[in-house]
Amino acid sequence: MKKLKLGFPKGSLQNATVELFKKAGTKISISSRSYYLISDDDELEIMLVRSQEMAKYVQDGFFDAGLTGFDWICESGAKVEEVCELNYAKSGFRSVRWVLAVTEDSKIKSIKDLEGKRVATELINYTKKYFAKNKIKADIEFSWGATEAKAGKLVDAIVELTETGSSLRANKLRVIDEMFSSTTRFIANDKALNDNWKKEKIENMAMLLKGALATEGMVGLKMNVPLKFLEKVIVVLPAHKKPTISQLSDREWIALDIIIEERTVKKIIPALKRSGAADIIEYPLNKIIY
Template sequence: ADVHVVCDLQYSRATSNPTRWVLVVPNDSPIQTVKDLEGKRIAAEAIGIVEKYLEANGVNAEVEFSWGATEVKVPDLVDAIVDITETGSSLRANNLRIVDVLMESYPQFIAKKESWEDPWKRAKIERLAVLLRGALMARDMVGLKLNLPDTALEAVTLLLPSLRKPTIARLAQEGWVALETVLTELQVRELIPRLKELGAEGIIEYPLNKVIE
């Protein structure tokens, strides 16, 4: 296509992992590699991708278009399928296993080349790209605020991962500081009980809309 790729947007429907096009067979299938597909039938929505993959591997197989519900077609209707997956959980739930990964991909933010070559439009597009990346980076992250005594500061800062270092400010109360940082939701769940044990008080977790590096 006559477009300019501004940036990759690293997200999928449920995670930040890439979407994968995978070759799938039932768990008890004798098919172990793409070479075992010689003369077999494969169902897929992305026929072009599958045909190029088979050609690259020197395999002749029949590829038929799937109108959806591809996972239920093996083994009764076809020998294998090529489907899109993110975590693989749906495949496992249907007693299927992945033989090979055809390709991985992320969504892309694209612009018409004529728009990208226009300085005014390009500036607008680049600003939008910054905001999109910032929103994606904030997707699994939260902010954390807390107060703690000076005596616990060193131990707490060693515990806390951060984009840089946590922000620390003196409180009006003698011997106390306020600390603020950014980290993932998973890290917060592990850290809050430990922070409390170290004497932290007024612990506040809050969502983030954007994180711009």
């Protein structure tokens, strides 16, 4: 049987990626020490690899496709094709930011104050380029991790990734510059994209992964409405949404379907009821394919 070799991100993106695949229709199980992952899709051969190394392995053909952050794709300099952007991170559905930060009590106010100073980061290539672009000569050193702890002690500033901001707050750090914003990407190499079977498999996966992400924060609403109240009910619904309307066997009634933002239902459901809607059902969604 033909197989697509897929690189799966180990570390921060791992759990969120398993959850996204589940919603997209592929169940993946990770056993504690094995780097080969079991899934219910026989056409996939999945292996865990660090996000930093993903793009190189995809470029070199060790994997046909893989998932990793845009930050490490750029940092590695690997030549890969981006199949699609997937807007999720470790804790939420958003981008992460690489920021230049100093301790709260530091005198350093901007990158200009870092001339001749020391900066620690894992994202060394990008940081060097960024400082060169700003014409600041600083000593930029590689950090193996736990970088936040170094600011103000081992180095003058750090360049570190932040998502929720809690690590910066916990270490009493102040952001002085936003350098780079990154989201997760589905990548593949040319060779795989030139193979018809692999290309279709990759495109199908991208469609389902994007479809699963698109449901984030969205729910479906179904209801029955007496025809005479239809206008009143429509007014309650978000103006930019077009509901599907179908005729019930009883010609005095219609059924109405709509997909809306979950955070709005608290207000909308009672208003729908008051406007004459009945049998209102709210249901979760697995995928929306636009």
